[in-house]
Amino acid sequence: METKGKRILIADDEPDILEIVSYNLGKEGYEVYTAKDGNEAIERAKQLNPDLIILDVMMPKKTGVEVCSILRSQSLFQETMIIFLTALSDEASHIKGLETGADDYVSKPISPKVLVSRVNALFRRINKDDGKTLKIGNISIDPVKFIVEIDGNEVILAKKEFELLYLLASKPGRVFLRNEILSQVWGMDVIVGDRTIDVHIRKIRQKLGVDCITTVKGVGYKFEI
Amino acid sequence: METKGKRILIADDEPDILEIVSYNLGKEGYEVYTAKDGNEAIERAKQLNPDLIILDVMMPKKTGVEVCSILRSQSLFQETMIIFLTALSDEASHIKGLETGADDYVSKPISPKVLVSRVNALFRRINKDDGKTLKIGNISIDPVKFIVEIDGNEVILAKKEFELLYLLASKPGRVFLRNEILSQVWGMDVIVGDRTIDVHIRKIRQKLGVDCITTVKGVGYKFEI
DNA sequence: TTTCCATCTTAACATTAAGTTTACACAAAT
DNA sequence: ATTTGTGTAAACTTAATGTTAAGATGGAAA
Structure with missing residues (x-):
């Protein structure tokens, strides 16, 4: 598969999660970058222009939802895919997340396999919907x-x-x-x-x-x- | 819907944990089987071909990580889900566990509720792509x-x-x-x-x-x- | 704004197919 | 010969989908 060259930015304040997730996505052939709070996420997103951004909802500095709506307001990130990581309980932010234009959300605790397969699914979907007749x-x-x-x-x-x-x-x-x-x-x-x-x-x-x-x-x- | 009939094998050398975990998963409608060391885990896994295997990392005979890589090397267990139980401190085995292809981690001490919900989540999401010709x-x-x-x-x-x-x-x-x-x-x-x-x-x-x-x-x- | 129009959704009912039970026949084992 | 387990066909019950028409919605034109 041509997952190669796809850039993914992950923002989470828990180093464990960053490590597990980036390891697993890296294994799939994605280029993975990390950020540990909301501000850093925005900064790195502008540098990297990633294909996909995975945002923890609960982060220092800025929440994932805030980051998402800031990015979405810029035309550069209009097409960027965004996935939220949310605590299972956090029902309300699910809704908010979707409203601000996320493409998917994954509930914590995270199964690496599940996350990877969702990411793959997203890219698969995007690749096809490029408007092929x-x-x-x-x-x-x-x-x-x-x-x-x-x-x-x-x-x-x-x-x-x-x-x-x-x-x-x-x-x-x-x-x-x-x-x-x-x-x-x-x-x-x-x-x-x-x-x-x-x-x-x-x-x-x-x-x-x-x-x-x-x-x-x-x-x-x-x-x- | 069909959490029913799903077989789970749990391997741990502490009888208390086996009991608590199997009680709680059994209550959810899973078929639960147990093993008390690494060798028994492999043996029973081959008998039962479970959908999910929960492995304690520190076990007599063979560690959970060893069991995992032995099983993963056989095609029968390529798709089987595996969860590790680890002591919180045990950072190094996290990495090793990931390399051998585990799907999730749960840290000891275990909250039955957390474990059950992780198991449920795994089955819920995994159910999607179980289609092989x-x-x-x-x-x-x-x-x-x-x-x-x-x-x-x-x-x-x-x-x-x-x-x-x-x-x-x-x-x-x-x-x-x-x-x-x-x-x-x-x-x-x-x-x-x-x-x-x-x-x-x-x-x-x-x-x-x-x-x-x-x-x-x-x-x-x-x-x- | 108001009206119009197409789209989307819902509700009520009809229709069909799927799934289950029944009743009995048959075969093998005791 | 009796018991036990399975095969078969048809009757029956239930579940899933098809169909139709009537609101609901929302955008565009008058």
Whole structure:
């Protein structure tokens, strides 16, 4: 995998955590840098322009949330991914963290494997969503122009419909659980009713007029031709 | 949901700790097994193939770190999660532990609550990426695409049928007791009638059209070609 | 602002498939 | 011959999804 060259900045006031996390991410081939408080995090972020910043919420000088919103206000860090480390209890800051534009959060105590796999997942997601036009059979899906074409005929989908179709089509054949769909298309914190996904699936099927989404009962949906 | 049926092996030379920890994890619905030194830990791990192994670092016969690296060198334990119990001071073994591939640490003295919540967290997150395609002879079972193929021909199974087949096929040749099947596929708390498994087995046999599930009368079923 | 429009969500109900039980047949072991 | 365990088919129950239409929302145009 091309994790190489990806820079990650980790800010935490506990040396143990810095050590464990940087060791594990380093092992995966990332360039890892550390900071031990909020101010240092901002400073180093400006120097390094990392691809990903992992912020402890509770830090001296500035909290992770503060750091996040300061960085996000600058255009340079508009696209930078941010993960929060939070204490399990700290429910309120989860919400705040997400509001200030974090991409993910991981609850302490941290499992290195879990963190690494989340980081990998984030990069994986980002790498793909670079706006590649998907082409599966006679269907093409262009996330930049926001257009779906079947045999050259343009089909117009609404935002959610498009995102859902794009998700499924990004890994043809793979079954996506309803949970996965919810967290990817709607977001982890959003709670919507049981039938919402179905209805969107139905509309997609209807608009496309092609039977390319298969239901796997009790499991989820998959895209295949 | 399915913390049930998850097997945990705990190795520690202090009976008190074994008792407290297994009591607390047992209460959560895990199947808990114990070992009182390094050698016994390895032996039981091979018997049980647990989902998680909790190792005391300081043990007679073999240390937790030694046990870990021995197990990790075998493919069977490549994916098994491992947690170390360490004395707080023991900084050096942290590093060593990480090198041998542990997933988490808990420092002594242990708070049962903390340990339980870490274990739960591990299982919660890990549950996501446990999808490996099994290939036995001309049969392949892909839990990501939710597809079974025989000589390249796709066979569609329902959820329970698939889970049951996947379980049996995960250890070809091994006999699964009806109890085991029930707790792994259905969950420990679910109570279903006597013939339920048979009927599912029958449907699988029927759909596959290949005789790959063998009845071991009075014992259970096994997958073999 | 108000109105309009498309999108998104929800609720209620219909439909289908999955899963379970029942009842009995059969086979092997005692 | 009786007991025990499993196979089979059909009836039955439950769970999951499909469908439709009716609000809710929010942005754009009048």
